[in-house]
Amino acid sequence: MSSATPTPRDAGLPAPATATPSPLPSSSSTSTTKPAILHLGDDIRWNHALYQELGVKFHIERSYSMGREEFKAALKERRWGDFVGMYRPFWNTGGEMGNWDEELISLLPASCKIYASAGAGFDWVDTRTLAAHGIIYCNAASACTESVADTAIFLLLATYRAFPWSFLAARSCDPDAFHAANQNIAAVTHNPNGSVLGIIGLGKIGFRLAQKAMVAFEMKVAYHDVVRIEGRERELGDVRWCETLEELLGMSDCVVLATPFEGRVLLGKKEFQQFKKGARLVNIARGKLVDEEALVEALDEGIVSAAGLDVHADEPNVNPILAKRDNVMVLSHTAGASVESHVGFERLGMENLISYLGGGQALTPVNLEWIKKKD
Known part of the structure; x- marks a missing residue:
């Protein structure tokens, strides 16, 4: 890793x-x-x-x-x-x-x-x-900047508001599952307003996501990239640059991957241990950036409270453990599809x-x- x-x-x-x-x-x-x-x-x-x-x-x-x-x-x-x-x-x-x-x-x-x-x-x-x-x-x-950024917002909301749980319960047509979701979701979900969105990769998509999150949800934005992009910081306003990935992971309430894959895992067991406990993960970049076994472990331990995944490590095969969790929203690599x-x-x-x-x-x-x- x-x-x-x-x-x-x-x-x-x-x-x-x-x-x-x-x-x-x-x-x-x-x-x-x-x-x-x-x-x-x-x-x-x-x-x-x-x-x-x-x-x-x-x-x-x-x-x-x-x-x-x-x-x-x-x-x-x-x-x-x-x-x-x-x-x-x-x-x-x-x-x-x-x-x-x-x-x-x-x-x-x-x-x-x-x-x-x-x-x-x-x-x-x-x-x-x-x-x-x-x-x-x-x-x-x-x-595809707009389409991908919009999907990131959808997945972000899904992780904050437990939409996968609610959706799966309703779709099951099982009254007991419906009532369980209806009665219990409020106790474990949150609004994103005021929380910290940590973006890995402030490219065109990461930048557009930051704009949407700051305006629509009044989120605080931090980012990490290989270089500091001061011009985009000035355009966004109050944005925090994190020189190291560890710094970003430790302060973010929701981490979004928006960076290209260059042959190496970016988030493995070591990095998940650096997450703020209960943080969320959204991946609209490439599935192979994430060690999915380490992600399952982090979800089991409550280090990561929820995940939204448009992309997967072994496409078109989706990790069955992640797919069956009611705190994980999975899509079919369609973020940019419009x-x-x-x-x-x-x-x-x-x-x-x-x-x-x-x-x-x-x-x-x-x-x-x-x-x-x-x-």
Whole structure:
């Protein structure tokens, strides 16, 4: 178990300047002189005018949906030629080839310079290896900020007000269960007003959550991140910066995970022992940030009084012990799932491609610090 700290790459920090790309080669799979983009997965659904603009500037190749081995074979045979960028507009399609690791990335043509994909998290793609190959990876966290922050608020309320208990009792259609919840919940639930919300990762989502919690529930906000983000502190007003994770955990009435997963558990047995007794946990980031066995133990001991989990360590498998508890709200990794988010994913991916490949900057890069500098 690790006490790793969150990454700054979703922390809303100003992106470092990017170099202007070199002149782009054309695709060898077509007679057109336009550079090629490889579109992964389903057709776009909403931003048709922008997609048409993308098609004017680039030749669009399509992979549609294919498994890993077929995708690897297609890359080896250069089915799509020397494409200069990749576009994945949805998180639930175009990812059939599995994790983007060295095995897959090494097969990409040297011409590929940018991968613009839907979604906020990027634990499924080795962004360092992409950078080593000179490929910028762009996520779409800003497109789902509202949806994820709203879900965090829902889960926060669920943990304070024991909504899972009430919901499960009512849904059981069992009069005894209904009465038990109706008569006993008031003695163990609280309003969030005035309590301390501890946010791990003050990125776009963490920042928006802080705004909502401070205005709607008059919560006090503290945060921990790998660097202090004073500009966002000034925007929020009375916010406390915690230099260490231990400091944040010890003072928070509700801890929210809003930071990317980088291969290490963030909350394990050691960290749960640092929680303020009876605090709540909300995770709208990545399930593997939490040692779920340690969480079960912390719930059993009353160290954590309730949890709200949109994400899980072994998706699509949900921990059955956590799922059956009436003080744990579980969702199906749907925090960012809304029409508005998907419209934004489509649009932002295309905007990243058009901007960067047109000689400008990538709009939402996450791995610029590892891109090799070329003379």
